[in-house]
Amino acid sequence: xxxxxxxxxxxxxxxxxxxxxxxxxxxxxxxxxxxxxxxxxxxxxxxxxxxxxxxxxxxxxxxxxxxxxxxxxxxxxxxxxxxxxxxxxxxxxxxxxxxxxxxxxxxxxxxxxxxxxxxxxxxxxxxxxxxxxxxxxxxxxxxxxxxxxxxxxxxxxxxxxxxxxxxxxxx
Numbered sequence: 001x002x003x004x005x006x007x008x009x010x011x012x013x014x015x016x017x018x019x020x021x022x023x024x025x026x027x028x029x030x031x032x033x034x035x036x037x038x039x040x041x042x043x044x045x046x047x048x049x050x051x052x053x054x055x056x057x058x059x060x061x062x063x064x065x066x067x068x069x070x071x072x073x074x075x076x077x078x079x080x081x082x083x084x085x086x087x088x089x090x091x092x093x094x095x096x097x098x099x100x101x102x103x104x105x106x107x108x109x110x111x112x113x114x115x116x117x118x119x120x121x122x123x124x125x126x127x128x129x130x131x132x133x134x135x136x137x138x139x140x141x142x143x144x145x146x147x148x149x150x151x152x153x154x155x156x157x158x159x160x161x162x163x164x165x166x167x168x169x170x171x
Contacts, residue, residue, distance in 0.1 A: 014046050016131070017057035017167060019071045019091050022050070022160035027077075027086075027149065037079040043089070045073030055091050057166055066094040068122075069134075069164055086148055088117070093164065095122060100136065102162075108147075116142040118159055127168050134164040 022028070028051055031037040041047065044056040053075050061070030074089040087107040092114065094101050100122035106115040119142055124134035139162060143155035 014048060015044065015054055015056040017059075017165050019055040019057075019069070019093070019162060019164050020048070020052050021055075021091075021162035022052045023088070024153070024157075024159050025051075027152075031077050031079055031084070034079040034084075036081060037084075038077070040076045040078075042074040042076070043072050045075050052160075053088070058090070061092075064092075064094075066096040067092060068095045068100075069093040069166065084150065091117075093122070101142065102139075115144050115148070117145045117148070118142055120162070124164075125166075125168075130168045132166050132168050134166075136162040136164070 028039075031039060039047075046054040046056075048054060053073075055071035055073035055075075058070040058072045061067070069092070071091045071093075073091070074087065076088075077086040078084055085107075087105070089105040089107070092103045094103065100120050101116050102118040102120070103114040104117050106113040109115075118139050120136040120139040122134055122136050125132035126135075127133075139159040141149075141153050141155060141157040141159055146153065146155055
């Protein structure tokens with residue numbers, strides 16, 4: 001993966017507190033195999049040696065109904081000479097009535113709007129060395145985001161599990 005166009009290459013510092021997610025390994029592999037396939041990292045997003053995206057914790061995000069965790073970062077995938085464009089930016093995790101979901105900025109909207117990308121089961125936290133770790137299993141593509149991937153995946157398509165790490169909160 002590369003930095004956003006025009007950015008100077010910088011030493012990568014992986015965030016301690018973040019959303020760590022492999023999105024969908026077959027999708028990442030597909031982009032990597034394209035002659036012009038690219039992934040751009042911006043606004044603090046990083047990638048680890050397991051090819052998981054890391055979105056840094058945004059502890060300053062405004063409180064919203066159901067908002068559990070907010071993250072910064074912007075990852076853009078492109079290929080097929082501009083026909084493929086997938087943006088995952090500023091992820092938010094909401095928990096409402098026991099249901100967990102991940103939303104991202106809707107890159108297709110002219111208004112500042114979010115789109116639900118995935119639903120999942122959120123468990124945790126497990127606390128170790130002052131870090132709370134939450135795990136998301138049964139991560140599934142939300143119906144609203146089928147078009148984000150060009151219709152290649154159906155609603156409910158399994159996605160990679162994700163992990164959230166945040167500073168330990170007492171109480």
